[in-house]
Amino acid sequence: MKNDTIASQFELLADLLEIEGANPFRIRAYRSAARTISSASESLAQLAIAGEDLTQFAGIGKDLARQIVEFVQTERLQSLEELRAKVPPGVLDMLRIPGVGPRKVAVFFRTLGLRTLEELKAACEAGRVAELKGFGKKTEAGILQNIDQAVANAARISISEARVIAESVVQDLRQLPEVLQCEVAGSCRRRRETCGDLDVLAVCSDSAPAMDRLAAHPAVESVLLRGDTKQRVRLKNGVEMDLRVVPEESFGAAMQYFTGSKEHNVEVRARAREQGLKVNEYGVYRDDEQIAGRTEEEVYAAVGLPWIPPELRENRLEFRWANEGRIPELVTLADIRGDMHMHTTASDGAASIEQMAIAARERGLKYIAITDHSKRVSMANGLDEERLLRHWEEIRRVRETIDGIEILCGIECDILEDASLDLADEVLAEADWVIAVLHYGLRQPHDQIMQRLLNAIRSPHVDIIGHCTGRIIGRREGADMNMMDVLKAAADHGVMMEINAHPSRLDLSEIHAAAARDLGIPIVISTDAHSTDGFDVMQYGVDQARRAGLTRDDVANTRTAAEFRGMLRSG
Ligand SMILES: [Zn+2]
Numbered sequence: 001m002k003n004d005t006i007a008s009q010f011e012l013l014a015d016l017l018e019i020e021g022a023n024p025f026r027i028r029a030y031r032s033a034a035r036t037i038s039s040a041s042e043s044l045a046q047l048a049i050a051g052e053d054l055t056q057f058a059g060i061g062k063d064l065a066r067q068i069v070e071f072v073q074t075e076r077l078q079s080l081e082e083l084r085a086k087v088p089p090g091v092l093d094m095l096r097i098p099g100v101g102p103r104k105v106a107v108f109f110r111t112l113g114l115r116t117l118e119e120l121k122a123a124c125e126a127g128r129v130a131e132l133k134g135f136g137k138k139t140e141a142g143i144l145q146n147i148d149q150a151v152a153n154a155a156r157i158s159i160s161e162a163r164v165i166a167e168s169v170v171q172d173l174r175q176l177p178e179v180l181q182c183e184v185a186g187s188c189r190r191r192r193e194t195c196g197d198l199d200v201l202a203v204c205s206d207s208a209p210a211m212d213r214l215a216a217h218p219a220v221e222s223v224l225l226r227g228d229t230k231q232r233v234r235l236k237n238g239v240e241m242d243l244r245v246v247p248e249e250s251f252g253a254a255m256q257y258f259t260g261s262k263e264h265n266v267e268v269r270a271r272a273r274e275q276g277l278k279v280n281e282y283g284v285y286r287d288d289e290q291i292a293g294r295t296e297e298e299v300y301a302a303v304g305l306p307w308i309p310p311e312l313r314e315n316r317l318e319f320r321w322a323n324e325g326r327i328p329e330l331v332t333l334a335d336i337r338g339d340m341h342m343h344t345t346a347s348d349g350a351a352s353i354e355q356m357a358i359a360a361r362e363r364g365l366k367y368i369a370i371t372d373h374s375k376r377v378s379m380a381n382g383l384d385e386e387r388l389l390r391h392w393e394e395i396r397r398v399r400e401t402i403d404g405i406e407i408l409c410g411i412e413c414d415i416l417e418d419a420s421l422d423l424a425d426e427v428l429a430e431a432d433w434v435i436a437v438l439h440y441g442l443r444q445p446h447d448q449i450m451q452r453l454l455n456a457i458r459s460p461h462v463d464i465i466g467h468c469t470g471r472i473i474g475r476r477e478g479a480d481m482n483m484m485d486v487l488k489a490a491a492d493h494g495v496m497m498e499i500n501a502h503p504s505r506l507d508l509s510e511i512h513a514a515a516a517r518d519l520g521i522p523i524v525i526s527t528d529a530h531s532t533d534g535f536d537v538m539q540y541g542v543d544q545a546r547r548a549g550l551t552r553d554d555v556a557n558t559r560t561a562a563e564f565r566g567m568l569r570s571g
């Protein structure tokens with residue numbers, strides 16, 4: 001269990017307490033504990049399991065230490081369950097509206113008695129929010145502007161949250177002797193950026209134990225319906241999960257059917273029809289005879305197609321590739337050899353250069369770039385020229401002491417609102433690796449955003465554009481830009497493009513990543529790790545690349561360190 005997982009429970013507890021109107025001292029205690037936990041360099045779960053005294057951490061008292069142990073051991077927190085029972089899920093959804101925090105939500109819930117996003121919207125439209133003390137017309141207008149997006153996102157969860165839950169359910173069910181096969185299907189299997197529901201399929205000798213086990217899973221809030229072959233549950237995060245029990249001879253057909261997408265399956269069925277066949281979730285049929293269904297490969301083969309990786313099943317190019325016999329061999333996590341974007345304690349990371357390098361080496365990486373923030377990001381203790389030069393000195397010193405991994409001196413340099421770079425050219429010229437990024441002024445007009453990006457791309461010192469659009473999935477739209485023009489400029493100037501693997505960014509999108517590949521731009525998948533746990537997100541970046549149809553060759557950080565260095569502009 002990761003520190004962030006534990007920390008998020010305490011954050012949620014603090015939010016709920018604040019909404020409840022609890023003692024501010026208690027709320028602060030939970031928030032500061034959450035910060036301590038997420039920035040700790042050791043694994044709290046491991047310490048808890050080893051029986052270590054957790055009160056050694058600042059801000060963790062006896063009661064909090066006990067709760068950490070409780071959560072690590074049971075994946076539940078009694079105090080959290082009790083609070084959740086008092087606050088309707090729709091009230092927590094209000095926190096998804098940009099600019100709305102627990103203090104405002106507390107007023108909506110306790111003063112106006114609002115329980116859902118829809119009720120909040122109606123109250124804003126009636127002008128009731130602007131009348132509240134401490135609110136005003138501007139706040140109300142801001143909420144109205146963003147609330148539809150929050151409604152759309154309320155029932156969607158990130159791919160990381162989806163995978164953690166779905167895979168934990170599958171692991172759990174597979175332990176039962178009555179469960180013969182069990183897999184995740186649906187949009188989670190296709191690795192979409194967010195999932196609106198979760199699907200799990202199983203073959204069982206007896207379905208009752210599997211359904212009992214799912215109902216008892218810690219992520220499950222309640223059972224919505226239960227039949228012999230299908231169970232629907234509501235998860236604590238508000239999303240629903242379906243468990244379908246299917247006959248063994250239909251498992252492949254059901255996997256194909258329930259993995260989707262709908263658009264992909266429409267085309268599969270059309271192809272079957274052309275051959276006088278019928279495809280459904282039970283199998284492929286000629287007249288009434290089942291000719292395939294046990295495995296997905298069998299189902300695709302029966303309609304004259306090669307097996308298509310789930311990440312490509314969106315009815316974009318996969319059928320054309322299949323016709324031409326060139327379904328790409330997609331990049332895998334095991335292909336990744338370097339990670340070119342990460343932070344240390346020099347800016348807002350939780351671990352030192354050494355700790356990051358050793359953790360990266362433990363994960364099998366052969367090279368990394370340390371890329372702390374530049375000075376514009378003062379909130380994150382960004383580096384000015386002088387501190388940066390000293391930081392690179394330190395990196396070079398560490399480089400001498402650690403074998404088996406190369407460490408590049410890098411920087412994540414802000415592209416300022418006036419389109420200049422945040423650091424002097426002569427210092428940038430010294431870097432092994434410069435990531436240029438937009439962090440501020442994301443709401444500037446189109447032309448200004450374009451000027452900033454194109455200026456950065458024209459700089460001879462910039463190697464790559466990081467998290468290009470600046471979007472935060474479900475919370476913030478990306479900046480207003482013409483991505484094709486950005487990509488063409490990058491291709492002209494030999495600048496690479498990043499897929500930021502953090503599940504809240506996944507920036508570039510799969511569409512833009514495919515466009516970059518088509519222009520011959522080397523793509524680098526980076527974690528943007530802020531702690532040693534941060535390396536774990538690499539898989540989400542790889543998934544995004546796979547959805548873009550990228551092969552190992554398309555991704556620059558699958559190369560050896562020497563090959564990678566050869567691709568840099570400075571040479
Ligand atoms: Zn950044």
Ligand SMILES: [Zn+2]
Pocket residue numbers: 341342343412528
């Ligand atoms: Zn970063």
